Amino acid sequence: MFVKINVASFLFALFVGLVEGSNVIESIVEDHEHSIGTKWAVLVAGSSDWYNYRHQKGSLKDEHIIVFMYDDIAYNSENPRPGVIINKPHGPDVYKGVPKDYTGKYCNSQNFYGVILGNKSALTGGSGKVVNSGPNDYIFIYYADHGGPGIIEMPVEPSIYAKDLNEVLKKKHDSGTYKKMIFYMEACDSGSMFEGLLDKGLNIYVTTASKADENSFATYCSPKDYEDTCLGDLFSVSWLENSDLQDRRVETLKKQFRRIRKRVLNNGTEGSHMMEYGDLHIHEDALSKYMGSNSPEHTSSTNNYPSNSRHVNQRDVQLLYLISKFQNAPEGSVRKSEAYRKLSEVISEREHVDKSVKHIGQILFGVKNGPLVLNIVRPAGQPLVDDWDCLKSFVKIFESHCGSLTSYGKKHVRGFANV
Ligand SMILES: *[C@@H]1O[C@H](CO)[C@@H](O)[C@H](O)[C@H]1NC(C)=O
Numbered sequence: 001m002f003v004k005i006n007v008a009s010f011l012f013a014l015f016v017g018l019v020e021g022s023n024v025i026e027s028i029v030e031d032h033e034h035s036i037g038t039k040w041a042v043l044v045a046g047s048s049d050w051y052n053y054r055h056q057k058g059s060l061k062d063e064h065i066i067v068f069m070y071d072d073i074a075y076n077s078e079n080p081r082p083g084v085i086i087n088k089p090h091g092p093d094v095y096k097g098v099p100k101d102y103t104g105k106y107c108n109s110q111n112f113y114g115v116i117l118g119n120k121s122a123l124t125g126g127s128g129k130v131v132n133s134g135p136n137d138y139i140f141i142y143y144a145d146h147g148g149p150g151i152i153e154m155p156v157e158p159s160i161y162a163k164d165l166n167e168v169l170k171k172k173h174d175s176g177t178y179k180k181m182i183f184y185m186e187a188c189d190s191g192s193m194f195e196g197l198l199d200k201g202l203n204i205y206v207t208t209a210s211k212a213d214e215n216s217f218a219t220y221c222s223p224k225d226y227e228d229t230c231l232g233d234l235f236s237v238s239w240l241e242n243s244d245l246q247d248r249r250v251e252t253l254k255k256q257f258r259r260i261r262k263r264v265l266n267n268g269t270e271g272s273h274m275m276e277y278g279d280l281h282i283h284e285d286a287l288s289k290y291m292g293s294n295s296p297e298h299t300s301s302t303n304n305y306p307s308n309s310r311h312v313n314q315r316d317v318q319l320l321y322l323i324s325k326f327q328n329a330p331e332g333s334v335r336k337s338e339a340y341r342k343l344s345e346v347i348s349e350r351e352h353v354d355k356s357v358k359h360i361g362q363i364l365f366g367v368k369n370g371p372l373v374l375n376i377v378r379p380a381g382q383p384l385v386d387d388w389d390c391l392k393s394f395v396k397i398f399e400s401h402c403g404s405l406t407s408y409g410k411k412h413v414r415g416f417a418n419v
């Protein structure tokens, strides 16, 4: 996922596991003709990335937008601009006017599934809005948050496992309640959510920020006034900015993919490989089919991606935040010692989880082979694991003995899968 963190605090919250997950479902009624169909978008953003989407809403109507967000950023005490969230340096407020359907503890996976399936009786709390779609409708789902192999987080436990997500999508397909669906996902290891799992023939096209075994990257890190955080995730800001810039009636999903791929790869350094899954022929569709028509701010002027913006591996954004807090606190102050304490705590938590997993691998496979076995990546086209129930119970047992995996520790889910 990206660093959608506009605000340090937001980030911080994210990392302490409070955060994120926002799902926005938007539906766009483009025309009253049933034959044309309604556009729905479900956006799940771990932080604020998705807020950007509002800039592109075009003809989308709020009553057709379903948003999941933890909603603790805008008024976070660390936000230098209370009530305002930006997702690029000097960017506009992307918080104002965004619908909030599922916030706080209601920003969870059960509600996410219920919303996608249009099943109101599966919901707890929230606005009750669901993707109440019909056979001619178009659905756009966008998710940005922390992930690991075969798993993505919601602000509130439990996390979403790849197998379950794909089952929900299949169920949605079997209910005959959409024509085509696209899913954009930003998370570390996001390819693993679909690799070898998403059936073809469901009329679903997926783009992920990274391969199955790769971090995704935060961008716009440490800009003025937000020194200790990053304002966006690289894949997310890339598609959002591209969608703002291009004429969405002409720009196809495929063109967008090709155009932003380079930026996301970032010359092979501090970048990731975007992936496509599912029914690839769908990428011939224009963006407007899913995202609505052009935003009022649309211009055809040339792009002005800041070339010098800093990128940070998603998993390290928390450290960036904590180190910067420490460095910026006055020498000898309470703030400095507090920042030091927090930083040490997080580093030792990370060491603890890394060591625990390594230890398990060594007990099972030997001192030398243990780490090798844990890190094996299955060939492309194969899912992370075959027995997902076994994987889930492994994670549960690990957590009951060794403590929470945390966002950082989710990178070890591949090791568990290999065990
Ligand atoms: C809707 O959700 C409820 C509660 O989880 C479940 O019992 C029911 O089977 C679901 N309905 C459909 C059509 O999936």
Ligand SMILES: *[C@@H]1O[C@H](CO)[C@@H](O)[C@H](O)[C@H]1NC(C)=O
Residues within 6 Å of the ligand: 267
């Ligand atoms: C991209 O990488 C190549 C080879 O590593 C290097 O020569 C080139 O300068 C890089 N370009 C940028 C913009 O960093």
